[in-house]
Amino acid sequence: MRKVAIVGVGQTPVREHWESSLRDLAVTALRDAMDDAGTDTVDGVCVGNMLSGALSEQEHLGSLIVDYAGLDGVEGMKIEAACGSGAAAIRMAVKAVASGLMDTVGVVGVEKLTEFSGKYSTAALATAADADYETTMGLTFVGINALLMRRYMHEYKADKNDFSIFPVNAHQNAVHNPDAMFRYPITENQYINSKFIADPINLMDSSPIADGAAAVIVCAMENVSQFKGHPAAILACEVGTDTIALDNRKNPLWLRGVERSVKKAYYVSGLGPKDIDFFEVHDAFSIITALSLEASGFADKGKALQFASETGIGIKGGLPLTTCGGLKGRGHPVGATGVYQVVEAAKQIRGEVSEKIQVEKNNIAMAQNIGGSGATVITTILKKV
Amino acid sequence: MDIPRYWRLKNQRYRMRGKKCIDCGYLSFPPRIVCPECKSRNTEPYEFAGRGTLYSYTTIYQSPDRFDQMAPYFVGLIDLEEGVRVTAQLTDVTLKELEIGMELEMVIRQIYEDGPRGPVLYGYKFRPKFAEKVKV
Numbered sequence: 001m002r003k004v005a006i007v008g009v010g011q012t013p014v015r016e017h018w019e020s021s022l023r024d025l026a027v028t029a030l031r032d033a034m035d036d037a038g039t040d041t042v043d044g045v046c047v048g049n050m051l052s053g054a055l056s057e058q059e060h061l062g063s064l065i066v067d068y069a070g071l072d073g074v075e076g077m078k079i080e081a082a083c084g085s086g087a088a089a090i091r092m093a094v095k096a097v098a099s100g101l102m103d104t105v106g107v108v109g110v111e112k113l114t115e116f117s118g119k120y121s122t123a124a125l126a127t128a129a130d131a132d133y134e135t136t137m138g139l140t141f142v143g144i145n146a147l148l149m150r151r152y153m154h155e156y157k158a159d160k161n162d163f164s165i166f167p168v169n170a171h172q173n174a175v176h177n178p179d180a181m182f183r184y185p186i187t188e189n190q191y192i193n194s195k196f197i198a199d200p201i202n203l204m205d206s207s208p209i210a211d212g213a214a215a216v217i218v219c220a221m222e223n224v225s226q227f228k229g230h231p232a233a234i235l236a237c238e239v240g241t242d243t244i245a246l247d248n249r250k251n252p253l254w255l256r257g258v259e260r261s262v263k264k265a266y267y268v269s270g271l272g273p274k275d276i277d278f279f280e281v282h283d284a285f286s287i288i289t290a291l292s293l294e295a296s297g298f299a300d301k302g303k304a305l306q307f308a309s310e311t312g313i314g315i316k317g318g319l320p321l322t323t324c325g326g327l328k329g330r331g332h333p334v335g336a337t338g339v340y341q342v343v344e345a346a347k348q349i350r351g352e353v354s355e356k357i358q359v360e361k362n363n364i365a366m367a368q369n370i371g372g373s374g375a376t377v378i379t380t381i382l383k384k385v
Numbered sequence: 386m387d388i389p390r391y392w393r394l395k396n397q398r399y400r401m402r403g404k405k406c407i408d409c410g411y412l413s414f415p416p417r418i419v420c421p422e423c424k425s426r427n428t429e430p431y432e433f434a435g436r437g438t439l440y441s442y443t444t445i446y447q448s449p450d451r452f453d454q455m456a457p458y459f460v461g462l463i464d465l466e467e468g469v470r471v472t473a474q475l476t477d478v479t480l481k482e483l484e485i486g487m488e489l490e491m492v493i494r495q496i497y498e499d500g501p502r503g504p505v506l507y508g509y510k511f512r513p514k515f516a517e518k519v520k521v
Contacts, residue, residue: 021387075403118447118452119447119448119449120450121436122447122449123449123450123451126449129417130433132390132394132397132415133397133415133447133471133472134495136457136506137448137460137473137474137496137508138445138448138452138458138460138474138496138497139444139445139460139472140447140448140449142445142447142459143443143445146443146462147441147442147443147461147462148441149441150441150442150485151441151462151485154441154485195446196444196446197446197447198443198444198446198447199443199444199446200443201443245415245472247470247471248421248470248473252441252462259503260452300473326451
């Protein structure tokens with residue numbers, strides 16, 4: 001297998017992009033990444049997207065984006081793994097380049113969630129769960145996470161207010177990311193007083209639906225000198241899976257998909273949790289951040305909140321989390337999110353983010369993208385070159 | 386309107402019929418073609434008794450459109466006495482009465498109406514064990 005690297009990054013701001021179409025967002029991010037890499041062609045394009053069919057009445061995204069990006073004749077396909085679609089697309093590109101099948105692959109994650117009302121998008125997002133046995137019971141995606149959070153609080157005697165550490169940190173970092181959706185800080189008090197969406201999950205536990213596109217150019221490490229973009233090595237990009245339905249898991253509070261994904265990622269990179277300088281965690285809901293920290297080997301079972309406050313998750317903390325705002329602050333355009341995380345990690349490694357959110361130790365980054373309630377998990381580890 | 390799907394799932398929604406693996410005895414709900422434990426395809430139907438305890442619960446305030454007229458409503462994870470966990474709405478109960486570990490039983494109720502002209506979908510929900518609520 002060849003070693004692979006990222007030599008180009010691009011992203012649109014995360015917003016309610018009423019003025020831009022799905023294809024405009026995707027092509028802008030992809031072309032920005034190609035410009036950053038200094039290339040005007042790629043061997044293939046992997047498109048990460050979840051809901052173009054349901055919310056833009058558009059499938060066949062591979063061909064659409066290749067066509068509009070001016071890449072006539074290039075192979076392009078859509079990869080879908082719910083909220084994990086973005087990193088799943090990166091995984092496909094890594095496989096293609098590592099195997100030698102392709103030399104350079106463009107990955108673009110794109111999502112447009114604000115074409116319809118929020119309620120309509122909520123129903124579409126619930127298709128990540130089991131349609132016959134979870135969604136038809138009236139369970140929403142927020143509801144699934146609420147079931148996890150209630151049980152977590154019950155089993156580990158966790159205080160609901162202590163979860164505020166994650167969204168407060170995410171918003172604080174988003175202030176300094178011009179592409180973030182929510183560029184304002186929130187307080188613990190605001191967290192405590194915000195309204196329930198599915199109790200115990202309130203508005204401040206929940207990442208917002210949004211539009212956006214992010215892209216990376218993946219190439220073989222042996223070819224990085226052909227590109228102008230500063231490279232970041234991809235040490236690992238590994239997938240773990242679990243049952244689609246939450247109720248089919250023996251212990252829902254232990255995300256086996258996360259465990260399987262990080263174990264593989266640590267194995268192929270030869271690293272462990274202590275080697276990670278900062279972590280772009282999938283903070284779709286505060287409870288997922290907690291469960292991810294535990295199954296990724298950073299915190300003991302039931303100790304994620306304690307770990308976060310003791311270790312420090314701010315930019316100057318022991319393990320900076322969601323350094324550019326995370327899903328909560330930057331926004332969560334679902335199929336694009338996994339690519340945003342990797343773009344942000346690469347920019348941290350290059351030293352290209354705002355001074356206020358630049359982490360001091362930026363040698364090894366980990367990004368983790370989670371599909372559904374943990375049924376598909378992709379963990380990516382990047383290293384400074 | 387997905388009539389075939391309603392029809393196909395009637396044994397699950399009305400009878401809570403899952404599968405038992407003939408080779409290793411593993412019980413599944415929903416029914417699966419392949420036994421998750423021993424990978425055998427040698428399975429037979431198995432009807433769950435519909436009794437269990439509450440593993441976790443939530444109140445849905447922001448519901449999908451088709452559940453609008455019922456919101457807010459409760460959804461729970463229920464540990465069946467046969468050792469299988471299922472997802473269902475909780476009914477005939479107030480938020481104050483809900484408690485992790487409480488005993489529940491299955492009932493058939495309306496899940497939603499598919500528009501003014503569409504069919505009414507029925508299926509299982511869970512309520513506090515009847516004998517506990519009303520002393521007979």
